[in-house]
Amino acid sequence: MYIGELSAQSGLSIDTLRYYEKIGLIPDPTRDQGGRRVYQESIKDWIAFLKKLRATGMGVKDMARYAALREVGPETANQRRQMLEDRRDIVTAKIEELSDCLNLLNYKVDLYEKMERDGLETSSPLEAKVQTKGLLKKED
């Protein structure tokens, strides 16, 4: 598989694939006679995992550390497990934070809906504006 196909199948751009290779996230692939990168099918699983790590907010440096440990072999399993546990804690906290944000967003959307309904019920736009102005100042 050449880099174009891997890009299409993995969802990473060609540039990103080369960048990931350069910083050690992806092992150097073999080359064909013309110097083109030739990838194994199995690389797709690894890339899928890398994408998951990125989705957790892990920076590429940490990912490169993880990738380097993986290259060393099974004796680094302990360190990798630790990294994943750390990341798990971070993700758990982030989910909680986002849930909080979601509650706030829901609350405010409700408020806005009420405001807009009230604005329609009182057929006086001007009054409605004055009425809701207080709410706005407090709540946005």
Next chain:
Amino acid sequence: MYIGELSAQSGLSIDTLRYYEKIGLIPDPTRDQGGRRVYQESIKDWIAFLKKLRATGMGVKDMARYAALREVGPETANQRRQMLEDRRDIVTAKIEELSDCLNLLNYKVDLYEKMERDGLETSSPLEAKVQTKGLLKKED
């Protein structure tokens, strides 16, 4: 309240407060005789909300758009509600994505724990390495 105190109480650095002011996230505060920024207490609520929006991953440009709409007045409530609803969808999706990631992390931490246990049970480190190598290649 001067900028130093606001920084301490809001958790944003002095530089960030001035930056937010420059890009329109925070309304221009009044100044004292010496030209120093003087903030109202109420600004803290607004900043707290801005921090929530940032926590959802909203970029400062969108935040500035929201802030600008807010400055205009209640007649922009509809657009702001729309922005918050859009953001709500994004946050909901992000929480789902992170939950997926969390499952994967838990699964892999479990795997690593099993691997390390097996490594201890078989008192032969070399064999253990060979045994787990297959798992590693498949699972990391």
Next chain:
DNA sequence: GTAAATTCTGGGGTGCACTCTAGGTCAACA
């Protein structure tokens, strides 16, 4: 009265994660 602390402005610097460009090589097809 002077030294220290705080704030001011304008503009440059940083780290991150890519993304793009220029100038070339190579394989396959008409």
Next chain:
DNA sequence: TGTTGACCTAGAGTGCACCCCAGAATTTAC
């Protein structure tokens, strides 16, 4: 044979969200 399209390298550029710095003014404390 020649041209098209995919790929190559090295390095520069981008957008984001700050962060830092120099040099000046002002306020506060002693």
